[in-house]
Amino acid sequence: MFSARFGSVAVIAIALTCRISMAAELGGELDTLEVRPTLVKPQLSLPTKLTEVYVANPGEFFVPPNVADIPDDKYGDLVRIGRNIFVDTQNYAKRYVGNGLTCQSCHLQEGRKPYAMPIWGAFGMYPMFRNKTRSVVTYEQRVQDCFRYSLNGIPPSIDSPEMQAMVAYSHWLSRGAPVGVELPGRALAGLARTEDPSPQRGETVYTTRCAICHGAQGLGQKTADGTRYLFPPLWGSDSFNKGAGIFRVRTAAQYIKANMPLGQGFTLSDQEAFDVAAYMWIQDRPKDPRVSYILDFLLPRIGAP
Amino acid sequence: MRLLNQLLSMGSGTVITLVLLLLAIAGAAGFSGLHTTLARDATESAVLDDGKRIAQSERLGVQSCIACHGASGEGNRALGAPRIAGLSAGYIEKQLRDFARNPLHVGVTLDPIARDYSKTPRVQVDLTVYTPGVRRNDAMNAAAATLGNDEIHAVALYFSSLPYTVVALPSDPETLERGEDLALRGKPEYGVPACTSCHGSDGRGHGKEFPPLVGLPPEYIIRQLNNWQTGARDNDTMALMRNVSDQLTDGDKVNVAAYFANLSGTVKATGK
Numbered sequence: 001m002f003s004a005r006f007g008s009v010a011v012i013a014i015a016l017t018c019r020i021s022m023a024a025e026l027g028g029e030l031d032t033l034e035v036r037p038t039l040v041k042p043q044l045s046l047p048t049k050l051t052e053v054y055v056a057n058p059g060e061f062f063v064p065p066n067v068a069d070i071p072d073d074k075y076g077d078l079v080r081i082g083r084n085i086f087v088d089t090q091n092y093a094k095r096y097v098g099n100g101l102t103c104q105s106c107h108l109q110e111g112r113k114p115y116a117m118p119i120w121g122a123f124g125m126y127p128m129f130r131n132k133t134r135s136v137v138t139y140e141q142r143v144q145d146c147f148r149y150s151l152n153g154i155p156p157s158i159d160s161p162e163m164q165a166m167v168a169y170s171h172w173l174s175r176g177a178p179v180g181v182e183l184p185g186r187a188l189a190g191l192a193r194t195e196d197p198s199p200q201r202g203e204t205v206y207t208t209r210c211a212i213c214h215g216a217q218g219l220g221q222k223t224a225d226g227t228r229y230l231f232p233p234l235w236g237s238d239s240f241n242k243g244a245g246i247f248r249v250r251t252a253a254q255y256i257k258a259n260m261p262l263g264q265g266f267t268l269s270d271q272e273a274f275d276v277a278a279y280m281w282i283q284d285r286p287k288d289p290r291v292s293y294i295l296d297f298l299l300p301r302i303g304a305p
Numbered sequence: 306m307r308l309l310n311q312l313l314s315m316g317s318g319t320v321i322t323l324v325l326l327l328l329a330i331a332g333a334a335g336f337s338g339l340h341t342t343l344a345r346d347a348t349e350s351a352v353l354d355d356g357k358r359i360a361q362s363e364r365l366g367v368q369s370c371i372a373c374h375g376a377s378g379e380g381n382r383a384l385g386a387p388r389i390a391g392l393s394a395g396y397i398e399k400q401l402r403d404f405a406r407n408p409l410h411v412g413v414t415l416d417p418i419a420r421d422y423s424k425t426p427r428v429q430v431d432l433t434v435y436t437p438g439v440r441r442n443d444a445m446n447a448a449a450a451t452l453g454n455d456e457i458h459a460v461a462l463y464f465s466s467l468p469y470t471v472v473a474l475p476s477d478p479e480t481l482e483r484g485e486d487l488a489l490r491g492k493p494e495y496g497v498p499a500c501t502s503c504h505g506s507d508g509r510g511h512g513k514e515f516p517p518l519v520g521l522p523p524e525y526i527i528r529q530l531n532n533w534q535t536g537a538r539d540n541d542t543m544a545l546m547r548n549v550s551d552q553l554t555d556g557d558k559v560n561v562a563a564y565f566a567n568l569s570g571t572v573k574a575t576g577k
Contacts, residue, residue, distance in 0.1 A: 061494045068482050109502075112493040185494075212514060212542055213503070221512070223505060230503075230511055262498045263549045 061114045061185040062121070064173045075168065082169025085162055086110060089151070090228050093162045098153035099286070100220065100229045100238030103166075106150065106246065108259060111173060114185025115258035115265070121186030123174040132245075140167060149244040152286050188254035194271045197249060202279030205272045209261050210234075218283060235283035243288035252277035349462075356463025359456050367448045370460065378464045382522040390467035391520075395513025397461035400440065403540040404449035405457075408441035441537040471520035473569035484564025487557055495552045500561065503545075508565050514542055519569075523562035530558045 067083070070076045085092040087110060089102040104110055111119035126139035137145075140163055144155035156163045177183060207216070213231040215221050220233030233239045246252050257273040258265045268276070287299075360370040370389075373381055378390030389397060435441060452460070476484075488508070491499040501508060503515045510517030518526065532538035533550035541547055553561075 063494060066486065067490070068486070109490050109493045109499055112490060114494060209543065223511070224509070230505060261543060261545065262502060263496065263545060264543070265496050
C-alpha cells in the first residue's frame, strides 16, 4: 500500500533522473534551456496546501444570543417582529422599501457576521456623530438613513411599529455587548493602500468571482417563484441608491474584502477588492435622493426598458 | 419615384403576382417557424425517451441507474443513493461528467506550475492524492465512465423532468433547533454563511450550481460534507463548498442534515 501510493512520485523522479543522465551521456553537457528550473525542484516535495485559507479566530468576536432564547413575553414578541423585518424586509416593512434588498442583504446572517456591519457592534455606539449629516444622530435616525439610501425607500417614522420592532431586535442582539466600546469585528475591515482602483481589472474579478451568484449583469438572481431575490442585485433599479454608504468605493471594497465571495472572506487581495468596487461604482443605479427633486420628473426611471 | 412609376406602368396581373409571391414567402416563413417548434418538441421528447432507456438499461457490467436510485429517481436510503428526481439538469450533467473522470489519475495534476490555484491537488492525512475537480465514488465512477456526452445529457434531462414528493424524517427537537440555527444563520464568527443563503430558503436549490438539500437522506449530506473535507469530492465552483465544509464539526453535520431531512414539500418537475 505504502509503495503503491508513492508509486507515481517514484516513477516521475526516476524519469527525471533518466532524462538528465541521458542528456549527460549524449551531449556530455546539459543544455540549460532544456531543463527548466521549475521542473527540477517541485518533484522532490509534493504540494501540501497551496490554497491560502483565511483562518477566523472565533474567540475574538462577540457572540450574540441564540434565536431560540428570545424570551416569551411582550419584549420577545417585539424582538421576533424585528427579526422578521430584518430577514424579510420585503414583506414585513414593504411600504418603506423601494428596491429588492433586505436588511440582511448587507448585514449578513441576520446582522451577526463580524466585519459585515454587525448590529451588535453598532447598537452600543449610538448616539454618535456622523460626518454624513454633520450631527449627532440616534440609532433610530441611523436606521432611517438605511431605508432612505440603502433600501432606496421612505424612512419609517421613529414612533412607527416597524421602527420600534427593529430597535427591539437590535437591543436584544446586542445584549451583553459593552456600550460605547469599539468591539473587534465592528463595522468593516481595514484595507491597505493600493494602486488606483481600475474598473477594467474589476470586471475580470467580477466575471470570475462574483457573477456566479450576482449574475453576469449584476442584477442579482431571483428565486424560482420570482417573488424575492436570493442573490441581491449590485446595481440597477432594484439596488441601493447613490446616497448609500456602500456606494463609496472604499466602503464597498472594505465590505467585499471581508465578506465576498460568500464564505470566502479575506481571499481577494486589497487591490482586487478595490477594483471590483470601482467596477460596481461605474454602473447605473438609482440617484441620490438628496440631489434634486426636479430632475425626478424629467429623467426616465433607472432600469426602465 | 421611378420605382413607383414602374409599378404603375406594370399591368395589374404583374402586381397581383408580386403580392401573391410576397404572401407565399410570408406563409412559408410562418410554416417553417411552426415546423421548427414541432421539431424541437419532437427532439426533446426523443431525448427524454433516450434518457429513460439509458436509465433503465444495464450496460457493460454496470447496474442501471434505477437499480439504486429508484424507478422514479426517488433514491434508496439503505443503499445510500440520493434522490435525483427533480434536480437541475445542468447539475446532474456536471456531476456525471466529474464522476466519469478518474479520481486517482494524478499524473496530470502534478504540474509544477499550477495555473488555477483553487484546483491544486491536496494531500490528505493518508497521503491519497485526488485529481482536482472530480468526485470519488467507486460505483458512480464506474457507471459514469460508460456514458458518452450525449447519453449524460439525455439521462440528466430525463431525471430532471421527474417530479418528487419529499417525505420528512422525524428527529429530536434539540437537534432540529441546532440544525435550524446553522441552516438559517450559519456560523458568523467562523465565516460560515447560512446554507439557505445559496441553496435557497427551505433548501429548494437554485440553478445548476446550488442543488436542493431537501429530500436527501441525512447520511448522504453528512457523507458529502466529509468528502469535501477529505478531497474525495472536489468539483465545486470556486471551491465554495469546500471552504464551508472545512469549518464544520461532526456535530454540525449531523444537526444540519437532520434539519434538512426534516423539511417536507413537493418538488415539481422543473426540466432545465
